[in-house]
């Protein structure tokens with residue numbers, strides 16, 4: 001089966017590409033390298049450098065790849081940035097994404113697998129969060145992903161484009177070859193590990209006055225190899241709908257810092273900073289639906305395993321990818 005992967009040079013995309021290739025799929029990566037890295041593209045994949053802003057280019061690329069399925073990772077994904085520059089999020093994640101949907105429908109692609117997010121829910125009424133909770137995002141990032149989820153439902157109904165959308169909780173960890181390297185790093189685990197690597201003197205904790213036991217935000221961390229496994233299971237014909245992907249365990253920012261100290265054996269000083277706008281206090285998944293309906297079985301369900309794989313990768317690649 002031919003799979004066309006947008007954003008396949010990015011963090012989650014690169015690992016999904018590796019998993020697809022290991023499972024015997026033929027992969028074309030489409031990425032503009034604005035966030036991704038050429039070195040993160042598995043050499044077994046065909047690489048097309050391009051931008052979803054160009055409808056003619058994307059239509060040609062989908063056709064040339066003889067795509068039977070599309071994995072759509074290419075997007076902007078930073079809560080904080082989306083609060084400062086909402087247009088970037090609506091333009092890239094919604095308008096440019098629509099170019100891809102149109103190309104998929106025109107090429108009669110069988111399956112569209114979408115990277116959505118728990119940020120589509122906003123602060124939940126209850127945790128762990130099931131897929132049927134109301135979706136009331138509190139930042140433009142979550143709103144842009146929710147808009148795309150709605151477009152997918154219409155394209156399925158009107159064009160027969162079968163979709164499956166995964167609402168990721170906090171993607172983390174690494175495989176042997178591919179890990180997390182953003183040119184501007186905003187994510188918690190890599191920023192904390194930078195201190196252990198000697199690249200920063202201290203880490204920062206955004207908000208210590210949340211209504212949580214230690215006052216810091218609680219998140220559900222999920223290993224990227226486990227995300228990749230779910231995506232491949234989602235390719236099966238007839239699998240459609242929305243699925244949370246998380247472990248069902250919530251860890252506070254302080255608990256993550258402590259786990260990084262345990263895994264690295266280094267002291268990691270942390271300073272309290274003001275809250276980051278757009279952050280819900282607590283996001284924890286109920287992912288039973290993916291387990292029951294897709295047969296999903298996370299292989300790295302503990303925070304210790306997740307942080308350990310990230311640490312191993314960062315030690316081997318202290319400067320990340322070099323391009």
Ligand code: UDP
Pocket residue numbers: 079170186187188189191192203204205206207217218219253276279
């Ligand atoms: N965070 C933090 N310090 C950092 C980076 C993140 O305290 O250097 C907090 C952030 O405010 C949030 C949690 O850690 O509560 C996870 O943030 P991240 O950016 O990793 O993922 P998000 O939940 O925004 O997708």
